[in-house]
Amino acid sequence: MSAPKQFNVGIIGYGLSAKVFHIPFIALTPTLNLHSIVQRSPVSGSNSAPEDYPTLKHHTSPEPLVADPEVDVIIICTPPDTHYPLARSALLNNKHVLCEKPFIPSSTEADELAALARQQNRVLCVYQNRRWDSDFLTVQSLLREGTLGRVVEFETHFDRLRLAKPAGTWKSSLRITQAGGALYDLGSHLLDQVFVLFGMPTGVTGKLINQREGRIVNGDGTEEQEPDSVTAVLSYKETGLLVYVRIGVASVESKQPRFWVRGTKASYHKSGLDPQEDWLRAGGKATDAKFGKEAEERYGKLCVLTEEGKVEERVCPTVEPETYLRFYELFAKSLTSGKEEDVPVPAAQAAQVLRIIEAVRESAKTGKEVAP
Structure with a gap:
């Protein structure tokens, strides 16, 4: 039996959400591998992703991460007014997406992203932990x-x-x-x-x-x-x-x-x-x-x-x-299966909320x- 696929994960944003709710759980999920981090303005000695994770790829803007063919999954940990364009760009670049809550400002845009994820055959999940x-x-x-x-x-x-x-x-x-x-x-x-x-x-x-x-x-x-x-x-x-x-x-x-x-x-x-x-x-x-x-x-x-x-x-x-480990177990399962019904919090449900x-x-x- 072949080993389960490993998914390379890139994170956009390096604040509390990324540090506390995502990176520790990625490390505990066997099929996920933290690959890249986007931090716009690292501060040496106090708040620097490159210093905290020197072996990873690092960017100061999302575009190189979204275009990186080595990245399979993008986690969006930025303010909610940026979620729609970032999620849309990631999906169009054939990435799976996990987006922090609140998802986006508009249910109409949420429906658009849910439809785009189906079209691209990619997982789109919202972090309602x-x-x-x-x-x-x-x-x-x-x-x-x-x-x-x-x-x-x-x-x-x-x-x-x-x-x-x-x-x-x-x-x-x-x-x-x-x-x-x-x-x-x-x-x-x-x-x-x-x-x-x-x-x-x-x-x-x-x-x-x-x-x-x-x-x-x-x-x-x-x-x-x-x-x-x-x-x-x-x-x-x-x-x-x-x-x-x-x-x-x-x-x-x-x-x-x-x-x-x-x-x-x-x-x-x-x-x-x-x-x-x-x-x-x-x-x-x-x-x-x-x-x-x-x-x-x-x-x-x-x-x-x-x-x-x-x-x-x-x-x-x-x-x-x-615990929130269960969320990540289910999210990893959905990446492997590719089935929307396996996604722990599908975008279509977030649109209803x-x-x-x-x-x-x-x-x-x-x-x-x-x-x-």
Whole structure:
């Protein structure tokens, strides 16, 4: 039996995303080989890809990497307003593409790229890593097993206490029309998870807020400051389900809420974020024994309706984590098979999530419920 094909990987961008979420996982995936890095302005002694990886190829612009026949896969870790032209160029040069989230500003362009990937017979995947958060996998398990009964309300949060505006990143500098701001940055995570669980909603209402300045934002890109906070309600007419999506920067809580799921048999409460990102940012490794594992004091709670008609509160252990390694395992598998159905987060799904985001923006402008 012949050895599995090795795929040479080139990365465009050398910031936090590349260093923390991609390069370590490439090294742990047997069929992937880090080949090249694009860093526009290496800083010797502090932030230099050529110094960190002296045996690799290095470029200061994407064009040589995209044209390199030795490169099979390109990972895009640049601000979202650059994703569309970079992904399109890579696909036209017969490269497989993994693109960081938020994918791109427009669902129309997302559809274009998905069609181009099929035409070129190339994999196009979006890095929605939080599908592999252990708290989200716990929610999936509870729904799959029917523990909660019929879900009537689903509440998902990404709340923080960050009253000072962050500086120096695209998250605070790009306009909403360029996929900047909280709706695209954090909303793409929350809405992607909702899409995985429940599919497309029948109606969307949304409010975009600048909590730091204390005002409502239109969401049409005309505001001087982009929204830092979001409240959206997604409705599912067929089942009566309401999904509440909340993002805030003025959340003064000892434990930030994450999930509150109400069903006819039980409710699930969870606070705090999945620990993988903090672990990696602190210098931990994906191979560490504790990677992705939550401490027992961070487990969620189940409120269960007993046969006697009483409500009993129980600890709900977080499921055994698959971790972000699982994403890379699936991505590598899709490169080998070339099948869109094997892609862990296909571009076509990302386009659907963008339609929900666009519906939130439209509702924020009109004050009406919008069908995505």
